[in-house]
Amino acid sequence: MKPPNHRTPDTPQGPGSATLGHPVTLKNVADRAGVSVSTASRALNGQARKYRISPTTEKAVRKVAADLGFQASQVARSLRLKRSGLIGVIVPDISNPFFASIAREVSLGVEAYGFSVLLGDSREETQIEQRLVEQLRAKQVEALLVCPVGVVPDHLVTLDRSGLPVVVADRVFDGIELPSVTSDNRTAARAVAEVLIEQGHRKIGVLSGVRDSLPAKTRLQGLNDAAQHAGFKLDPSYLAGNAFTEQSGYDATLELLDRHPEMTAIFAMCTPAAIGAIGALAERGIAIPRDMSIVAFDDHPFAELMKTPLTVSVQDIPRLGRLATAVLLKRLNVNPSADSSADSSAESSGQELPPLSTPSELQSASSLWKVPTTLLQRSSVAAPRH
Amino acid sequence: MKPPNHRTPDTPQGPGSATLGHPVTLKNVADRAGVSVSTASRALNGQARKYRISPTTEKAVRKVAADLGFQASQVARSLRLKRSGLIGVIVPDISNPFFASIAREVSLGVEAYGFSVLLGDSREETQIEQRLVEQLRAKQVEALLVCPVGVVPDHLVTLDRSGLPVVVADRVFDGIELPSVTSDNRTAARAVAEVLIEQGHRKIGVLSGVRDSLPAKTRLQGLNDAAQHAGFKLDPSYLAGNAFTEQSGYDATLELLDRHPEMTAIFAMCTPAAIGAIGALAERGIAIPRDMSIVAFDDHPFAELMKTPLTVSVQDIPRLGRLATAVLLKRLNVNPSADSSADSSAESSGQELPPLSTPSELQSASSLWKVPTTLLQRSSVAAPRH
DNA sequence: TTGAAAGCGCTAACAA
DNA sequence: TTGTTAGCGCTTTCAA
Numbered sequence: 066m067k068p069p070n071h072r073t074p075d076t077p078q079g080p081g082s083a084t085l086g087h088p089v090t091l092k093n094v095a096d097r098a099g100v101s102v103s104t105a106s107r108a109l110n111g112q113a114r115k116y117r118i119s120p121t122t123e124k125a126v127r128k129v130a131a132d133l134g135f136q137a138s139q140v141a142r143s144l145r146l147k148r149s150g151l152i153g154v155i156v157p158d159i160s161n162p163f164f165a166s167i168a169r170e171v172s173l174g175v176e177a178y179g180f181s182v183l184l185g186d187s188r189e190e191t192q193i194e195q196r197l198v199e200q201l202r203a204k205q206v207e208a209l210l211v212c213p214v215g216v217v218p219d220h221l222v223t224l225d226r227s228g229l230p231v232v233v234a235d236r237v238f239d240g241i242e243l244p245s246v247t248s249d250n251r252t253a254a255r256a257v258a259e260v261l262i263e264q265g266h267r268k269i270g271v272l273s274g275v276r277d278s279l280p281a282k283t284r285l286q287g288l289n290d291a292a293q294h295a296g297f298k299l300d301p302s303y304l305a306g307n308a309f310t311e312q313s314g315y316d317a318t319l320e321l322l323d324r325h326p327e328m329t330a331i332f333a334m335c336t337p338a339a340i341g342a343i344g345a346l347a348e349r350g351i352a353i354p355r356d357m358s359i360v361a362f363d364d365h366p367f368a369e370l371m372k373t374p375l376t377v378s379v380q381d382i383p384r385l386g387r388l389a390t391a392v393l394l395k396r397l398n399v400n401p402s403a404d405s406s407a408d409s410s411a412e413s414s415g416q417e418l419p420p421l422s423t424p425s426e427l428q429s430a431s432s433l434w435k436v437p438t439t440l441l442q443r444s445s446v447a448a449p450r451h
Numbered sequence: 452m453k454p455p456n457h458r459t460p461d462t463p464q465g466p467g468s469a470t471l472g473h474p475v476t477l478k479n480v481a482d483r484a485g486v487s488v489s490t491a492s493r494a495l496n497g498q499a500r501k502y503r504i505s506p507t508t509e510k511a512v513r514k515v516a517a518d519l520g521f522q523a524s525q526v527a528r529s530l531r532l533k534r535s536g537l538i539g540v541i542v543p544d545i546s547n548p549f550f551a552s553i554a555r556e557v558s559l560g561v562e563a564y565g566f567s568v569l570l571g572d573s574r575e576e577t578q579i580e581q582r583l584v585e586q587l588r589a590k591q592v593e594a595l596l597v598c599p600v601g602v603v604p605d606h607l608v609t610l611d612r613s614g615l616p617v618v619v620a621d622r623v624f625d626g627i628e629l630p631s632v633t634s635d636n637r638t639a640a641r642a643v644a645e646v647l648i649e650q651g652h653r654k655i656g657v658l659s660g661v662r663d664s665l666p667a668k669t670r671l672q673g674l675n676d677a678a679q680h681a682g683f684k685l686d687p688s689y690l691a692g693n694a695f696t697e698q699s700g701y702d703a704t705l706e707l708l709d710r711h712p713e714m715t716a717i718f719a720m721c722t723p724a725a726i727g728a729i730g731a732l733a734e735r736g737i738a739i740p741r742d743m744s745i746v747a748f749d750d751h752p753f754a755e756l757m758k759t760p761l762t763v764s765v766q767d768i769p770r771l772g773r774l775a776t777a778v779l780l781k782r783l784n785v786n787p788s789a790d791s792s793a794d795s796s797a798e799s800s801g802q803e804l805p806p807l808s809t810p811s812e813l814q815s816a817s818s819l820w821k822v823p824t825t826l827l828q829r830s831s832v833a834a835p836r837h
Numbered sequence: 838t839t840g841a842a843a844g845c846g847c848t849a850a851c852a853a
Numbered sequence: 854t855t856g857t858t859a860g861c862g863c864t865t866t867c868a869a
Binding site for chain 1: 474520522523524525526527529530535536537540544545546547548551552554555558559562565567568569570571572574583585586587588589590591613614697723726729730751752753755756757758
């Protein structure tokens with residue numbers, strides 16, 4: 066309640082935010098409101114009650130803060146609190162709608178808790194993935210969601226062990242104690258494979274994604290399950306391709322066509338591969354499904370509009386993303402069920418991170434979450450001709 | 452060169468990174484190497500030369516840092532340097548491949564300079580966009596690339612004026628002094644419109660994106676240009692829809708079909724709208740291109756495989772993204788032409804941000820960058836039947 | 838060639 | 854009910 070005649074030499078402020086030069090700091094606010102920084106801090110952080118700050122003071126501080134367009138520096142705050150409010154998300158290719166959707170779910174899911182997403186694109190290279198991990202670690206992310214390239218999990222395990230919560234999605238790993246979420250690829254693969262098999266197909270070419278990745282192996286397994294159930298075995302020479310890309314699908318198809326002219330169906334492990342295959346087939350004048358049946362994974366907005374709508378196993382991508390986010394939040398000891406914006410404690414500025422309750426007690430219980438998929442039968446499968 | 456018998460009470464370190472509890476700090480490194488923090492800092496930041504630090508010392512420090520898995524806290528560094536190394540990217544929907552591609556280019560483009568991308572998804576809502584802007588500002592982003600929802604530019608202008616470099620892409624604004632990059636929508640629209648018109652179409656329905664957005668207006672203008680050149684005028688009642696979405700395209704098509712049964716062609720302002728339109732057309736049993744011609748914007752991997760491949764004007768999205776990134780970097784006084792990884796100065800840890808040369812001298816010259824588009828003629832256009 | 842110390846903006850004991 | 858102060862981890866003057 067002293068007369069506020071001790072002004073900082075701050076540049077004359079128009080209303081709105083920082084006008085010139087230095088951004089406005091808490092000290093600026095405090096000075097102008099004639100209180101100490103602690104009082105200002107407390108007033109702005111919804112701790113007025115707790116510290117029994119007079120409503121008058123609180124109001125005053127808030128007003129000044131608003132007038133000055135004050136925004137607490139999250140950097141300073143992070144340093145002090147040891148909480149960056151940052152979540153790292155690393156994917157092999159953010160322009161791929163699959164990963165983009167996952168990134169989206171994470172972004173939306175964590176935003177309510179004051180977290181922001183730091184994005185990394187590994188370009189399908191483990192080496193870059195490693196570099197990004199380091200870069201994000203240096204930026205003090207509090208957790209990492211990574212859709213790995215899918216072959217070398219070591220750097221992620223190390224990281225997780227070192228105390229930074231990591232959860233992996235999609236290209237998860239085998240026998241690794243990292244919380245993992247993925248589609249139920251085995252069941253999914255078996256289901257699509259069966260529509261092929263039930264039509265009588267036995268000579269089935271497989272367009273594989275990255276061979277060493279678990280999804281690729283698991284999908285192959287599902288296919289084998291189906292074959293075995295039908296009483297036959299798939300020859301390994303019917304396997305081609307080694308990436309989840311259109312190019313790989315195209316090349317593999319051509320290769321298979323040459324190696325096995327008797328092939329009657331194609332099992333594509335991802336949509337891009339299927340697109341490549343369709344292109345290759347068209348070039349060779351092979352009609353779908355008359356001369357060749359084909360099944361694949363994942364749906365897309367254009368599916369219905371295609372010349373031959375694909376029969377596919379579709380993953381519930383948003384759900385995958387949400388699950389991953391939930392696991393992440395749980396590992397951060399944030400309660401994902403709490404309603405988001407009902408947080409009326411901290412209203413005006415800065416304060417958004419609810420404090421973590423327990424200091425993340427290494428709850429690194431191995432866990433693999435599987436999300437069910439849906440079979441979508443369309444018209445890319447017919448009985449084999451010969 | 453003192454005997455290093457004054458150890459910190461740090462937990463016994465296995466090789467690799469932080470083993471237990473506290474992450475390893477510069478002080479830990481310094482102590483263990485038997486030097487002061489200043490020396491450690493300088494050694495690790497490639498300033499050994501500059502400060503004439505003995506090679507022995509430097510080596511020693513580097514070794515300890517490596518052994519301990521030291522990583523400089525970017526948070527502390529940011530606070531001190533007033534450089535966060537963060538770039539904010541805000542888009543209406545990251546799961547849309549268009550925006551995802553842009554985000555990707557930014558991410559790849561700035562990564563080489565040690566920046567990371569903070570992602571925000573505005574869900575096509577200006578209000579959320581505003582909130583995200585605030586959130587990212589608080590996180591001390593050094594610049595913002597936003598693909599705005601597209602109607603209210605004020606908060607962005609204010610922000611930019613306040614000193615935070617903002618560049619907008621795609622849904623740019625009219626008469627606003629914000630660096631903007633967008634496709635050359637007018638020319639593009641005119642070009643696709645002309646393939647319609649040359650076939651004899653005059654009754655052309657328009658599936659509009661967000662009406663008040665500049666891209667929508669500009670594309671309409673391009674269409675009008677073409678019409679005028681052909682000597683006719685488009686009746687405003689042929690305009691329907693108000694969003695860049697599939698739903699909007701669907702609804703608008705139905706609406707137009709009812710209002711103008713004589714319509715012979717559809718001009719869709721975006722791919723989703725086109726998809727919606729094709730769905731609506733199919734429901735009404737209207738064949739493309741026999742009964743109805745259609746053109747749209749943007750290509751996609753499935754385009755060739757569609758029942759009726761669409762004639763489209765395709766934007767060079769990666770180029771759009773790269774341009775936007777370049778503009779951003781220029782405003783940050785980083786030289787985008789410098790080769791990226793050839794930066795051998797700072798090798799081992801932490802140091803990645805090249806310092807900004809000039810302190811961003813408000814070079815807010817109004818500038819609009821236009822990226823050319825390509826016309827892709829396929830088979831969705833035929834001469835009108837009546 | 839190296840070190841001591843100030844300080845970036847903030848929060849939280851501890852005092853009063 | 855409010856203020857003083859230490860300190861988060863780092864860089865950088867200034868001094869030696």
